[in-house]
Amino acid sequence: MGASIQINGITHRFSGKGPNVLENLVFDMAAGRSTALIGESGCGKSTLLHMLAGLMLPTEGCVRINGQQVTKPHPEWNMMFQRPGLYPWLNVRQNVALGLQFTGKTEALAQRVDEMLALVGLSDKGAARPQDLSGGQQQRVALARSLAVEPDVILLDEPFSALDAFTRRNLQLEVRHIAREKNITLVLVTHDIDEALTMGDSVVVMGRNPGTFQSVMNIDLAYPRNPIDPKFAKLREDLMARFKHSVEGQPQARQTSFDAIANNTNKIKTPAHERPLDQNNGRSSSLPLNR
């Protein structure tokens, strides 16, 4: 399991004469790595994620997963959204089984569903209806459904943003732990700097108008990561500075965006951690550094 992802010179316009929404994005993700995308609202994070999922094709360039050009969705490249997307007329077990049924992986289905429910800590909720579960439990069901098909890739579009802080943190740790155990490649879109630092092996900061990759930070911290660790705090400070730089670099800089992110984090003043972009995974990259 696990798949490498190549973002290969992606430029995108929604209409022929419209502006570039994304411009010349280049990035490689190794199999089993986790990459967090952060950036101002409207910089194109979700658009890019939809392209990784094969739900949308770029105007120029392409996405390759394990070397194959992505032209349509694939059952083993799973997307999880802010809303869990469960079917209310099915119980938890039936919701988890759905992914397996869609992909035709019905061998030992009941056993597989049991395993997945145990993995996400919901063994006692199989007969419950989704609407009788908490928001965090519903996201766990969605996670179990995603994991059941043994995905190579999970794409997360702000999946925990509607949850309370405690549940959110537990799920961040659990999803990262499970993905590491199963060598699943993760791509996470988030507005939450601590979430990016908790879950990402790399954090990519995007700029807006058009959407570009501004800088990449490799996060050399052991898992599980703890926001009160001084090293975590240093990385947070650096990432905040990079994010602020990306906002100020925009033609129409919007300080409010930066403030919104800044208010999401605990501020601890420490020197910045730096790692050059061209050391990313030991590969060269054409992304511009933003310092």
Ligand SMILES: Nc1ncnc2c1ncn2[C@@H]1O[C@H](COP(=O)(O)OP(=O)(O)OP(=O)(O)O)[C@@H](O)[C@H]1O
């Ligand atoms: N179907 C569409 N047609 C035209 N423009 C679109 C379409 N979808 C998105 N856009 C525009 O593309 C840009 C990027 O949108 P996208 O949703 O990818 O940004 P985002 O970074 O995910 O934003 P947010 O953080 O607010 O979710 C925005 O300017 C948006 O208005």
